[in-house]
Amino acid sequence: MRGDSRATRERLIKAATQEFAAHGIAGGRVERIAKAARSNKAQIYHYFGSKEALFDAVFDALVVQATQEVTMDPTDLPGYAGRLFDGYERMPEVSRLAAWYRLERAEQHGPIRSIVDSSLDKIDAIGRAQKEGKLPDRFSPAELLTLTLTLAATWTAQTPEYHSVARGSGYAGRRRVITDAVAALLRP
Amino acid sequence: MRGDSRATRERLIKAATQEFAAHGIAGGRVERIAKAARSNKAQIYHYFGSKEALFDAVFDALVVQATQEVTMDPTDLPGYAGRLFDGYERMPEVSRLAAWYRLERAEQHGPIRSIVDSSLDKIDAIGRAQKEGKLPDRFSPAELLTLTLTLAATWTAQTPEYHSVARGSGYAGRRRVITDAVAALLRP
Numbered sequence: 001m002r003g004d005s006r007a008t009r010e011r012l013i014k015a016a017t018q019e020f021a022a023h024g025i026a027g028g029r030v031e032r033i034a035k036a037a038r039s040n041k042a043q044i045y046h047y048f049g050s051k052e053a054l055f056d057a058v059f060d061a062l063v064v065q066a067t068q069e070v071t072m073d074p075t076d077l078p079g080y081a082g083r084l085f086d087g088y089e090r091m092p093e094v095s096r097l098a099a100w101y102r103l104e105r106a107e108q109h110g111p112i113r114s115i116v117d118s119s120l121d122k123i124d125a126i127g128r129a130q131k132e133g134k135l136p137d138r139f140s141p142a143e144l145l146t147l148t149l150t151l152a153a154t155w156t157a158q159t160p161e162y163h164s165v166a167r168g169s170g171y172a173g174r175r176r177v178i179t180d181a182v183a184a185l186l187r188p
Numbered sequence: 189m190r191g192d193s194r195a196t197r198e199r200l201i202k203a204a205t206q207e208f209a210a211h212g213i214a215g216g217r218v219e220r221i222a223k224a225a226r227s228n229k230a231q232i233y234h235y236f237g238s239k240e241a242l243f244d245a246v247f248d249a250l251v252v253q254a255t256q257e258v259t260m261d262p263t264d265l266p267g268y269a270g271r272l273f274d275g276y277e278r279m280p281e282v283s284r285l286a287a288w289y290r291l292e293r294a295e296q297h298g299p300i301r302s303i304v305d306s307s308l309d310k311i312d313a314i315g316r317a318q319k320e321g322k323l324p325d326r327f328s329p330a331e332l333l334t335l336t337l338t339l340a341a342t343w344t345a346q347t348p349e350y351h352s353v354a355r356g357s358g359y360a361g362r363r364r365v366i367t368d369a370v371a372a373l374l375r376p
Binding site: 023024025026027096098099100101102103104106107110111112115116119132138139140142143146147149150151153154155157158159160162169177180181184185188 | 211212213214215229268284286287288289290291292294295298299300304305307326327328330331334335337338339341342343346347348349350357365368369373375
């Protein structure tokens with residue numbers, strides 16, 4: 001790809017990330033993305049083919065990569081949850097894009113192979129740690145991974161009603177709630 | 189309200205529930221709602237004023253009421269989480285509508301008073317149970333309510349990638365994971 005087309009593509013991905021995080025696929029406007037990226041609709045369709053394919057490119061560039069760059073040590077699931085929380089706090093677009101993906105795109109798109117594979121790797125690693133007695137086996141490996149991911153997203157999933165009730169705990173406090181809760185699941 | 193207009197209004201709410209659960213507000217089509225309810229767009233605007241107001245009516249009729257009809261005994265938070273899970277399983281529209289609400293509507297709409305009030309009541313009840321020594325106080329009342337609500341929604345928040353990895357646990361198994369996880373938070 002020539003340098004100027006690569007730069008255009010990158011500007012489009014960046015503008016589309018903001019647009020889709022805010023409005024989702026049905027609500028996202030290709031015109032607004034084109035304008036914010038100093039491009040035009042024809043160029044978007046030339047590079048990506050469709051609004052859905054542009055969303056997939058954004059999702060892959062941000063969410064899939066963010067998910068995979070946080071590594072998991074099966075003997076430190078609280079630490080893993082804490083680092084996932086750090087990522088959600090640093091990049092609020094990630095949880096919004098993941099939520100839009102679940103609602104608007106997942107069924108049509110089908111499972112993303114790289115995510116399935118990395119989940120299976122994590123489940124295997126948890127299973128081995130359980131067999132070696134390094135982790136309690138009250139929950140199955142898949143259940144333990146699910147609970148850890150769910151708790152890591154505790155604060156991103158809350159409604160504004162809830163935020164108006166539970167305000168007051170800062171970053172460190174919210175992080176501690178998550179790591180303590182995962183640790184509680186692991187007590188023998 | 190006359191009987192026939194009440195019946196029309198009910199058909200509209202029912203059709204709008206399906207449409208908004210599937211497509212959200214931006215993606216939902218007033219034409220499709222009108223057709224499914226054997227009504228027309230003019231009638232929808234007459235009864236509800238706008239697409240957003242129709243969404244609010246749906247949300248209030250289903251999600252706000254579903255949230256409030258599950259009562260909480262502070263000394264049985266695992267049971268409360270289990271009954272919330274039962275509700276999500278029985279009415280999958282509830283979690284989808286709640287997710288659309290968070291993404292598309294909450295900021296503009298502002299906190300829903302009845303939900304804030306019922307959360308504050310629950311937090312008070314948990315705090316009293318902690319003071320009476322009936323509940324451990326490792327987590328604050330608001331944190332404990334948040335964690336319980338988060339864990340109750342464990343399976344609704346998962347992506348299709350995850351479902352393709354973790355299939356196999358039936359209704360009872362998934363319910364047990366939730367109630368066991370909440371119980372683990374409460375062990376001294």
